[in-house]
Amino acid sequence: MNLRSATIAELRAFLDRGDISAVELTDYYLDRIDRFDKSLNTYITRTADTARASAIAADKVIAQGKATSLTGIPIAEKDLFCIEGTRTTAGSKMLANFKAPYTATVSTKLANAGAITLGKTNMDEFAMGSSNENSYFGPVRNPWDLNRVPGGSSGGSAAAVAAGLCAASTGTDTGGSIRQPAALCGLTGLKPTYGRISRWGMIAFASSLDQAGPMTRSAEDAAIMLEHMAGYDPQDSTALAEPVPAYTSALNNDIKGLRIGVCQAFFDTDLDAEVAAKTREALRVLESLGAKLIDIALPHMAYSLGAYYVIAPAECSANLARFDGIRYGYRCENPEDLQDLYTRSRGEGFGQEVKKRILVGTFALSAGYYDAFYGRAQRVRRLIKQDFVEAFNQVDVIVGPTTPTPAFGIGAKAESGVDMYLQDIFTISASLAGVPAMSIPAGLVADLPIGLQLIGNYLDEATLLNLAHQFQQATDWHTLIAPEAP
Amino acid sequence: MSTHLDEKTLRDMSVLAALPYEPNQSMETLAALNEVLELVSALEAVEVDNVPPLAHPLERFQSLTPDQVTETVDSEALSQNAPNFEDGLYFVPRVIE
Numbered sequence: 325m326n327l328r329s330a331t332i333a334e335l336r337a338f339l340d341r342g343d344i345s346a347v348e349l350t351d352y353y354l355d356r357i358d359r360f361d362k363s364l365n366t367y368i369t370r371t372a373d374t375a376r377a378s379a380i381a382a383d384k385v386i387a388q389g390k391a392t393s394l395t396g397i398p399i400a401e402k403d404l405f406c407i408e409g410t411r412t413t414a415g416s417k418m419l420a421n422f423k424a425p426y427t428a429t430v431s432t433k434l435a436n437a438g439a440i441t442l443g444k445t446n447m448d449e450f451a452m453g454s455s456n457e458n459s460y461f462g463p464v465r466n467p468w469d470l471n472r473v474p475g476g477s478s479g480g481s482a483a484a485v486a487a488g489l490c491a492a493s494t495g496t497d498t499g500g501s502i503r504q505p506a507a508l509c510g511l512t513g514l515k516p517t518y519g520r521i522s523r524w525g526m527i528a529f530a531s532s533l534d535q536a537g538p539m540t541r542s543a544e545d546a547a548i549m550l551e552h553m554a555g556y557d558p559q560d561s562t563a564l565a566e567p568v569p570a571y572t573s574a575l576n577n578d579i580k581g582l583r584i585g586v587c588q589a590f591f592d593t594d595l596d597a598e599v600a601a602k603t604r605e606a607l608r609v610l611e612s613l614g615a616k617l618i619d620i621a622l623p624h625m626a627y628s629l630g631a632y633y634v635i636a637p638a639e640c641s642a643n644l645a646r647f648d649g650i651r652y653g654y655r656c657e658n659p660e661d662l663q664d665l666y667t668r669s670r671g672e673g674f675g676q677e678v679k680k681r682i683l684v685g686t687f688a689l690s691a692g693y694y695d696a697f698y699g700r701a702q703r704v705r706r707l708i709k710q711d712f713v714e715a716f717n718q719v720d721v722i723v724g725p726t727t728p729t730p731a732f733g734i735g736a737k738a739e740s741g742v743d744m745y746l747q748d749i750f751t752i753s754a755s756l757a758g759v760p761a762m763s764i765p766a767g768l769v770a771d772l773p774i775g776l777q778l779i780g781n782y783l784d785e786a787t788l789l790n791l792a793h794q795f796q797q798a799t800d801w802h803t804l805i806a807p808e809a810p
Numbered sequence: 811m812s813t814h815l816d817e818k819t820l821r822d823m824s825v826l827a828a829l830p831y832e833p834n835q836s837m838e839t840l841a842a843l844n845e846v847l848e849l850v851s852a853l854e855a856v857e858v859d860n861v862p863p864l865a866h867p868l869e870r871f872q873s874l875t876p877d878q879v880t881e882t883v884d885s886e887a888l889s890q891n892a893p894n895f896e897d898g899l900y901f902v903p904r905v906i907e
Contacts (some may be wrong), residue, residue: 425887482821488822518867532866561872576816590844601838630852637846641827648828652891661903671830680839686827696813702854702863709864742845758867782868791864 327352328488331806332397332545335491339386339396346382346396350440353398357442357489360809363470366484368403368461369411370443378440385438391494393548393572395438396645402481402491403444404451405431405536406525414527415459415477416448418653418673428525429557430494430536437552442490446480449675450644451476451501451529454747455737463734466509467806468772472731475505475747481539482509487809492540492549492600496526498533499632500726500751503763506539507726507775510804512792513539514546517706517783518758521550522557530639531562533755534679542802543764543792550785561713566783574786575793580614582791585719587622590750597731599774602767603725606776609798610791620715620722622801624707628753629745631708634688634701635756640678641685647673680741709757716781721791725750726763726775750777760785764792765801773804811850814844 326341327335341481343350354372361367375398382396403586406412406424413419427435435441448458456464456479460612466474467487474483478495482505485493497515506513508608514537521536528534538549549572557563586607591600611617649655656672674682688697715722727747737744754761759782766776776795780788796802815823819834820843824831832839866872885898894901 348850369882422891425884485899519870556872556873558875560868561874563873564868564870565873624856627853627856630850634847634850645828649893650902651888653893655893659903662905665903666828667830670828671832674829680842680846681822682827682829682837683823683843686823687819687843687847690823690826693813695898699863700856700858702865703858703861704853706864707856707858709867741842742849745849756867800831 327804329808330491331542332394332540332548333489335397336393340391341639346379346386346440347376349396350379350398350442350638353442353490360487360489363465364467364483364487364809365447365462365464366480366487366489367400367443368413368415368446368480371410371441375440375442382438382440392437392794394434394552396440397491398440398442399434400430400442400445400481400484400493402478402493402495403447404527405494406527407431407441410444412444412527413461415449415461416674416678417460417646418721420460420654422652426525428551429522429559431525434553445484445493448477448479449678450527450639450640451477451496451498452677454500454504454679454744456480457734457738458675460675465734466731467809468510468731470808471733472772473508473734475508475731477501478486478539479505482511482513483541485509485511485541486806491543492538494536495539496534496536497755498530498636499755500540500748502537503726503751503761503775503777504747506730506763508773510806511539511541511774511800512543512546512762512764512802513537514550514762514785514788515754515760516550516554516785517564517760520760520783520785521553522560522563524559527645530636531643532639533636543789543796544572546574546762547575548791550584569786571786571789574790577790578614579582579791579794582615582721583714584610584615584617585620585722586617587620587625587722587724589625590623590724593749594728594746595725596769598769599725599729602769602774603776606766607723608793609795613794613798620719622711622715624704624711624755625753625792627704628708628756631701631704631756632752633684633745634697637681637685638688638698639685641682641689644678644682647678649673651781679740705756708753712759720787722779724777726777730769730772730774746793754779758782762788762792764795765804767801771803773801813847815840815847
């Protein structure tokens with residue numbers, strides 16, 4: 325019984341056979357958190373007491389033979405999901421002492437399925453970042469190399485799974501915040517179709533882009549998590565009223581004849597040569613499994629970054645207006661008057677990147693500039709969506725790299741904001757179009773993991789997971805263990 | 811659309827965003843913001859005259875629910891996070907002298 329490398333599916337078998345109890349499994353992860361998290365900094369808040377109480381309850385359910393696929397499985401939640409009575413910070417000084425008065429739908433669903441929450445994971449402040457260096461609670465270190473970033477914004481969630489400090493985690497993805505850290509930490513990370521998972525109780529960054537998803541050790545685990553996370557929620561008016569398929573049932577479908585789109589534009593940008601070679605190698609594996617590779621074009625992909633950095637800041641400037649130092653969150657000392665209270669509370673409570681994006685968004689939405697910036701970006705967004713609609717008339721899945729490079733050094737890109745933004749150059753277009761996309765491990769470059777991005781048609785997560793699972797049956801990149809957390 | 815922010819615009823945006831305008835950091839802030847606007851200026855090359863804006867990625871209407879009370883707000887629980895709350899009131903600096 326190797327717990328360090330075990331997937332959710334394997335842990336399920338251990339628990340059901342009685343090889344280990346949920347309490348023992350929870351203690352195993354809590355002990356690893358004690359040992360490794362001083363250097364990794366993946367958790368902002370640990371919830372050991374409630375985790376042990378949940379584990380005791382899970383053992384009773386297992387003994388009764390009523391376990392779901394997640395009963396007794398210890399997971400971590402990105403600190404963007406509200407859990408009642410638990411500190412929920414969004415990685416910000418603004419919410420450093422905020423205790424959520426209610427629980428996010430995703431967290432409720434996972435808890436109802438019997439998952440055990442070990443704690444809340446570190447992240448870039450309000451999910452704005454690609455390295456986890458923007459957290460008020462300090463940077464997260466990559467368990468593959470402690471001098472490198474784990475990616476972001478779900479960097480704590482990614483590093484915690486990669487280091488074996490939980491069996492799986494939740495993340496959120498606005499422009500790549502699940503897929504990019506999954507790639508840099510050697511994980512499977514899935515951003516479902518926009519609206520597939522409820523956003524209720526998930527602190528908002530950019531509401532037309534934000535989507536929750538699982539971060540796991542395998543595609544099978546992602547399917548298990550998604551079955552429990554997805555579904556309509558009357559509390560979120562953008563949650564899709566669509567049935568949730570049994571994703572795990574489709575994992576072993578034959579992929580012979582599956583049409584895979586390959587977009588040359590992914591390879592024509594600043595893509596590291598070794599990452600490109602590994603991506604080509606992965607495409608050959610898929611071809612050897614019977615998939616057909618077809619060249620496609622996404623002519624407006626080059627404009628994704630520009631459109632995103634108007635739309636996301638515009639929405640963030642509106643969403644973050646609620647943090648005023650009055651009803652909740654940080655308040656400055658000795659305000660002179662009401663305006664001073666607002667201004668200084670926000671100035672002292674938000675970090676530099678958040679303030680920068682609020683200012684960009686405020687400008688893009690301001691009188692005289694709205695049409696030229698926000699209106700134009702939303703029109704370009706339609707063209708990007710149409711590219712995907714046309715591509716999916718020809719192919720079933722689009723495959724390419726997740727990131728231009730493997731994990732970079734801590735501090736290496738901190739001086740240049742736009743250089744950091746280029747990390748998401750391959751992931752942003754799927755976010756703008758709202759289509760599902762995932763990253764799976766596709767090899768090592770300089771001993772660091774890299775990701776293969778699979779992009780699917782609307783609501784077709786099942787095909788993505790099927791393809792990812794079949795790739796993982798033919799390769800073992802997803803089974804590698806991060807060396808700094810053996 | 812190729813726009814560069816100047817100090818006056820930065821001051822105006824800071825007021826609109828309820829963020830402090832810090833003159834000693836204004837050059838640094840302006841440089842960072844203009845770097846983003848430079849990135850965004852790539853959109854000028856796209857012909858969008860007859861393209862309607864896309865507000866919802868799936869172009870669906872948001873779902874509606876019946877106008878019925880389904881839960882009540884626990885004001886006591888909500889007030890726990892307020893920096894200054896007493897007797898059902900959020901306290902702020904005096905507004906009217």
